[in-house]
Amino acid sequence: MLSSLPSYLDIESDKDGYTHIMLFSPASSSTPQFLTMGPWEVIGSVQAVDLEKGLVCVVRSFIVLISL
Secondary structure, X not given: OOOOOOOEXXXXXXXXXXXXXXXXXXXXXXXXXXXXXXXXXXXXXXXXXXXXXXXXXXXXEOOOOOOO
């Protein structure tokens, strides 16, 4: 849940190299909360934010292995 203090979203690489959305709340925080995680990446940018519902809309990618 967001605090009443200013905060922001950023997209950065995690320790495994995947790009994910991080919430810095308050904005002065040096420790982000990862909103996405796992072996896939957020690509592009945040498309929309609904503060009332607490939702963030993003584009993500998957790596799919196909047997030939």
